[in-house]
Amino acid sequence: MLNRQGRPTAAGEAGTQAHPTFTGNKALAQIEPLLFEIGRHDTTGVDIDEPEAFTPRLGGLERKEAIGLPGLSEPETMRHYVRLSQMNYGIDTGLFPLGSCTMKHNARLNERMARLPGFSDVHPLQPVSTVQGALELMSELGRYLMTLTNMKAVALSPKAGAHGELCGMMAIKAAIEAKGEGKTRNVVLVPDSAHGTNPATAALIGFVVKPVPARDDGSVHVEDVKKLLGPDVAAIMLTNPNTCGLFEPQVVEIAKAIHDVGAYFYCDGANFNAIVGKAKPGDLGVDAMHINLHKTFSTPHGGGGPGSGPVVLSERLAPFAPVPFVRAGKNGFELVEQASDTDEKPFGRMTAFHGQMGMYVRALSYMLSHGSDGMKQASEDAVLNANYIRAGLSDLMSLPFGNKPCMHEVLFDDAWLKDTGVTTLDIAKAMIDEGYHPMTMYFPLVVHGAMLIEPTESESKASLDLFIATLRDLAMAAKTGNDKERFTGAPHHAPRRRLDETRAARNPILKWTPPSPVAEAAE
Ligand SMILES: *Cc1c(COP(=O)(O)O)cnc(C)c1O
Numbered sequence: 428m429l430n431r432q433g434r435p436t437a438a439g440e441a442g443t444q445a446h447p448t449f450t451g452n453k454a455l456a457q458i459e460p461l462l463f464e465i466g467r468h469d470t471t472g473v474d475i476d477e478p479e480a481f482t483p484r485l486g487g488l489e490r491k492e493a494i495g496l497p498g499l500s501e502p503e504t505m506r507h508y509v510r511l512s513q514m515n516y517g518i519d520t521g522l523f524p525l526g527s528c529t530m531k532h533n534a535r536l537n538e539r540m541a542r543l544p545g546f547s548d549v550h551p552l553q554p555v556s557t558v559q560g561a562l563e564l565m566s567e568l569g570r571y572l573m574t575l576t577n578m579k580a581v582a583l584s585p586k587a588g589a590h591g592e593l594c595g596m597m598a599i600k601a602a603i604e605a606k607g608e609g610k611t612r613n614v615v616l617v618p619d620s621a622h623g624t625n626p627a628t629a630a631l632i633g634f635v636v637k638p639v640p641a642r643d644d645g646s647v648h649v650e651d652v653k654k655l656l657g658p659d660v661a662a663i664m665l666t667n668p669n670t671c672g673l674f675e676p677q678v679v680e681i682a683k684a685i686h687d688v689g690a691y692f693y694c695d696g697a698n699f700n701a702i703v704g705k706a707k708p709g710d711l712g713v714d715a716m717h718i719n720l721h722k723t724f725s726t727p728h729g730g731g732g733p734g735s736g737p738v739v740l741s742e743r744l745a746p747f748a749p750v751p752f753v754r755a756g757k758n759g760f761e762l763v764e765q766a767s768d769t770d771e772k773p774f775g776r777m778t779a780f781h782g783q784m785g786m787y788v789r790a791l792s793y794m795l796s797h798g799s800d801g802m803k804q805a806s807e808d809a810v811l812n813a814n815y816i817r818a819g820l821s822d823l824m825s826l827p828f829g830n831k832p833c834m835h836e837v838l839f840d841d842a843w844l845k846d847t848g849v850t851t852l853d854i855a856k857a858m859i860d861e862g863y864h865p866m867t868m869y870f871p872l873v874v875h876g877a878m879l880i881e882p883t884e885s886e887s888k889a890s891l892d893l894f895i896a897t898l899r900d901l902a903m904a905a906k907t908g909n910d911k912e913r914f915t916g917a918p919h920h921a922p923r924r925r926l927d928e929t930r931a932a933r934n935p936i937l938k939w940t941p942p943s944p945v946a947e948a949a950e
Contacts, residue, residue: 466497526867526879529722537789551780562760577709580745584782591717591736601774645671666695672836682712701835704803724790735786808884819895823902841876851876856917
């Protein structure tokens with residue numbers, strides 16, 4: 428069967444579809460080909476005047492032929508992108524239980540604030556006298572972050588959590604070098620349960636990474652840390668609450684042990700959303716911590732950017748904070764751009780300019796609209812919601828560390844699927860058929876077949892009840908084994924079925940090649 432491009436339809440993709448359609452579309456779920464497949468070389472959506480005669484100055488290097496970009500009319504172009512956008516799943520379409528990622532609602536108020544022309548239309552090279560309001564907002568946001576964490580300094584410019592990790596670890600490196608220990612202190616301790624970005628960050632700037640083994644209860648023990656401590660240790664990178672959804676009970680003892688050998692405590696603050704308003708990392712002995720504004724303070728996730736991952740620093744690291752930063756001066760706010768403009772010892776700079784203004788506005792808007800009592804309640808509700816899910820599922824699904832309270836996310840393992848022939852991956856794919864984005868799976872690595880569920884505070888009780896009921900239905904079906912195909916064949920209803928994600932990542936096809944003509948292929 429041929430679709431509207433005269434090519435075989437993707438009806439095969441539709442799998443169990445009882446009545447394959449001529450177009451390959453499934454009602455409003457339309458198949459979307461590439462622009463190259465639907466565009467034509469002789470078409471364009473815009474009318475541009477023929478350029479007047481001119482003499483190129485490229486010395487013969489100028490292009491002589493068209494480069495083969497596909498042309499489409501404006502409505503065709505618009506439909507292509509709108510259809511693609513409708514294939515997406517987002518927090519605006521449904522519950523997004525991706526653990527550790529904190530997919531919470533982004534209030535529309537924040538969006539309105541970010542679009543105020545005084546914030547959205549500023550240019551990073553504008554004279555500072557014309558952007559005093561924007562600088563004041565950055566200063567205010569920094570003050571709030573330092574207050575919520577009880578830390579001494581903040582670097583706003585990093586563009587994501589992982590970039591913030593790099594910033595914090597570079598501040599630690601600068602502090603170690605300033606003490607003349609740059610050559611000898613080169614080991615960074617990273618627990619087995621850490622996010623992959625932690626060891627990657629430490630390795631990237633030349634540290635040797637040593638793993639701290641996980642204990643059976645999912646936490647890091649001070650005795651295990653002490654065994655690895657010595658004059659060669661630069662820092663520990665610890666996530667708290669950790670990626671098992673548990674608050675590290677020995678965090679204060681670990682901080683003390685680290686400080687006793689002259690090392691620093693880097694805290695991965697991605698899970699700060701569980702403790703905002705309840706506990707301050709500075710009080711726990713943290714020296715540096717990144718804050719994912721897109722997780723804790725509701726700004727949209729950037730998919731690699733534009734995101735924002737400010738880093739807060741303790742008194743010991745504050746002098747090494749990177750430029751640029753905002754300072755209150757005699758004539759209003761100033762931007763400190765050069766190390767020579769300050770008495771401190773900035774280690775350098777992380778970004779060309781000052782970071783993501785739009786994210787700063789959204790985060791401060793979130794903070795101001797919640798107030799300190801509201802932020803505290805958001806943390807409490809996030810934890811309550813995760814525990815509600817735990818309580819609703821713990822009789823059917825297994826909890827690796829026992830049925831005890833968790834923080835903002837609940838971690839199941841796959842012991843409950845033993846001998847069913849159904850895997851964590853199958854459950855995740857079956858959730859897609861039910862209209863849910865899957866939870867985080869196979870992370871953290873310390874748990875077999877991990878399923879990490881983070882509902883966030885955004886979800887109502889009704890929404891949580893439906894989610895729990897759905898997972899209960901899936902769990903019981905998996906256990907009875909009557910309809911294995913529901914799992915091993917899932918997703919049955921998605922536009923694309925099981926993709927070979929590993930092959931796609933290992934062997935990406937980044938160039939489109941025209942298919943051979945249909946007639947030829949038929950010969
Ligand atoms: C999300 C996350 C990161 C990385 O943050 P990005 O903004 O995605 O770079 C690091 N650690 C943990 C535990 C996370 O959940």
